[in-house]
Structures are given as C-alpha cells and as structure tokens.
Amino acid sequence: MTKALVTGAGGGIGAAIARALDKRGHSLILADRAAGPLDAVAATLSSRPETILCDLSSREDVERLCMTLETVHPDLDVLVNNAGIxxxxxxxxxxxxxLDLHLEINLRAPIRLMRAVAPRMIARGRGAMVATVSLGGVISLKDSAIYSASKFGLRGFLCGFHQELAPLGVKVSGVYPAAVDTPMLHHEALHGGSVLNFIDKVMTPDDIAAATLKAIDTGKLEVYSPWSASLTARFFGSFPWMIRPLLxxxxxxxxxxxxxFIAAKGFSTE
Structure with missing residues (x-):
C-alpha cells in the first residue's frame, strides 16, 4: 500500500485530496494545525489515517514533521504540499x-518538506511531490502582492526541482487552481478580496483533487484547473505591463x- 502525506488536510481542498487518495487505497498521513478539522476529515475516510498537528508557520513544528518523515515514514511515496494562506x-x-506568514507557509515550509523526503525517493527511484500553487503564482495583481511573491517563488522552485529529479524517477509537479469554492474564497467575496477571483468559473475542491491526482500520475510540471483560466493568466504573466490599463x-x-457568486451561495452582505 502506498503512503501519502497531505498538508492543510483539514481545509476544503486538503479534505478533498485526502478523500480522493483514500479512494485509491493510499495509507494517509494528514497534517494541519488544528485537531478538530483533521478529526472531521478522518471520520469521512474508509480507513483511519495518521494525523499530525503541525503549524507550518512555526519552523520548529516544520522541523519536527521533517524528522518524523525521515525516521518514521522513510517509505513515503507521495507528498502533497497543500497548506497555504x-x-x-x-x-x-x-x-x-x-507578510512573514505568507513566506513561511506558502514557500519555506513546502520547500523544506520536499527536501526532507527527496533523498529517500531518489534512492528508491520513484515518488511524487505535488504542491498546490495558484494562478497567483503566474500573474500578480494588486492587493495580492505578497501572496503572489510567495507563490511565484514556489513555482520557480518547482520548475528547477522538477528538472533535477525527473531523470532520477521522482515526479515534481504544481497544481494551479483558479478561484476555488472554499471558506477562504467566501471570506474574500464578503470582505474585500480581489474581485478578479470571480472572472472565471469558480472550481470545487473535488476539481482540484482531480488535478492533484493527475499531477501524481503524470508528473507533469504544471496542471491547471481550469485550463482555460490559465490562458489569460499566462498571457498577462508574459506581458505584465498590460495589466494596469486593462484592470x-x-x-x-x-x-x-x-x-x-454571493447570490448563488445565499450569502448576506449586510
């Protein structure tokens, strides 16, 4: 039975990824900063996962998780870096x-975890590492500069790391969702988040879980969900000077x- 770790497993996307991996028969390790959401997700799975409390903004917590992976789970087959802020x-x-939280959780922690599991995957000549990035890692917009800085950095790391490990049999991929129907998006919709989240179709957590499985299976460097939204993002990412006049x-x-979106969800704006 293959073994998989999912960070941010207590949230909407992480829970969907956990359920998708569970259906495939993976032995799961779920990590998040709070026990309640982890236990709720664990109760929906066919077999009891191992749960680990880890605040990825804490370097001490991250190091403890890395030590656990290196000593207790050296046979980890799949790492899904899903947690984000x-x-x-x-x-x-x-x-x-x-500002620091974005850099610690979105960039430093996933890099540290990938470095922790890479040596044993390389030694076995197989394994898959996937990170949930964002279209914010392709195009940067006002009011999301620090978020995009962290995701641009993660995208750059994945690109180089993918080239290093592909010849060694280890897959490194990024999943690039557009807006996803999660509590985080609900908060943005009602509390001044970027309205640009709502230009394209809002995806579901299950859509992103499917994209994650595709990345695990194929080892493709970048998997977009939906692919159509990536066309706009990659165009403006190539010509960023065009963003401001068209904003x-x-x-x-x-x-x-x-x-x-607010009307469809039945949210009150009062």
Whole structure:
C-alpha cells in the first residue's frame, strides 16, 4: 500500500485530496494545525489515517514533521504540499507578521518538506511531490502582492526541482487552481478580496483533487484547473505591463461575477 502525506488536510481542498487518495487505497498521513478539522476529515475516510498537528508557520513544528518523515515514514511515496494562506490587502496595510506568514507557509515550509523526503525517493527511484500553487503564482495583481511573491517563488522552485529529479524517477509537479469554492474564497467575496477571483468559473475542491491526482500520475510540471483560466493568466504573466490599463475592465467583469457568486451561495452582505 502506498503512503501519502497531505498538508492543510483539514481545509476544503486538503479534505478533498485526502478523500480522493483514500479512494485509491493510499495509507494517509494528514497534517494541519488544528485537531478538530483533521478529526472531521478522518471520520469521512474508509480507513483511519495518521494525523499530525503541525503549524507550518512555526519552523520548529516544520522541523519536527521533517524528522518524523525521515525516521518514521522513510517509505513515503507521495507528498502533497497543500497548506497555504492568503490575506488580501495592500502591502502597506498588512502587518509584518502577515507578510512573514505568507513566506513561511506558502514557500519555506513546502520547500523544506520536499527536501526532507527527496533523498529517500531518489534512492528508491520513484515518488511524487505535488504542491498546490495558484494562478497567483503566474500573474500578480494588486492587493495580492505578497501572496503572489510567495507563490511565484514556489513555482520557480518547482520548475528547477522538477528538472533535477525527473531523470532520477521522482515526479515534481504544481497544481494551479483558479478561484476555488472554499471558506477562504467566501471570506474574500464578503470582505474585500480581489474581485478578479470571480472572472472565471469558480472550481470545487473535488476539481482540484482531480488535478492533484493527475499531477501524481503524470508528473507533469504544471496542471491547471481550469485550463482555460490559465490562458489569460499566462498571457498577462508574459506581458505584465498590460495589466494596469486593462484592470478597470477586468474589475468590472469580476464584480459581476462576485455578485453572482454571493447570490448563488445565499450569502448576506449586510
């Protein structure tokens, strides 16, 4: 039985990934910072997973998790770096702690975990590492500068690491979702998050879980969900100077999408 670790497993996307891997018969290790959400996800699975409390913003917690993987789970087959954080807002309006959290959770922690499991995967000549990135790792927009900085960094790391490990039989991939129907997106929809999240179709956690399985199976460097949204992001990522003059039109379209999303979810804006 293959063994898989999912970080951020207590959240919407992480829970969906855990269920998808469980259906495939993987032996699961689920990590998150709070026991309640982990236990709730564990109760939905066909077999009891191992659960590990780990706050990825704490370097001490991350090192303890790495030590556990190296000593207790050296046979790990799949690592899914799914945990992430986004605090929308202008850089000047964010605290230094919020800036640091993005870099610790979205960038440093996944890199550290991948480095921890890589040697044994290399020695076996097989394994898969996948990170949930974001279209924010392809295109950077106002009020998400620090988030994009962390995700741009993660994308760059995956690209180089993929080239290093592919010849050794180890898969390294990134999954790039557009907006996903999770509590995080609900908060953004109601509390000043970017309306640009709502230009394209809002995906479900199960959509991202399916993309994650595709990445595990194929080892493809980048898997987009939906693929159509990636075309816009990659275009503007290649020509970032075009974003600012087109931003008012994009925001107008996005605001209409946000209003439709709020209405469809039955949220109150009062």
């Amino acid at each position: 986004v605090v929308p807002g202008a850089v000047s309006g964010l605290t230094q702690e919020e 008012p039109l994009m925001e107008k379209i996005g605001e209409k999408g946000r209003q439709k």
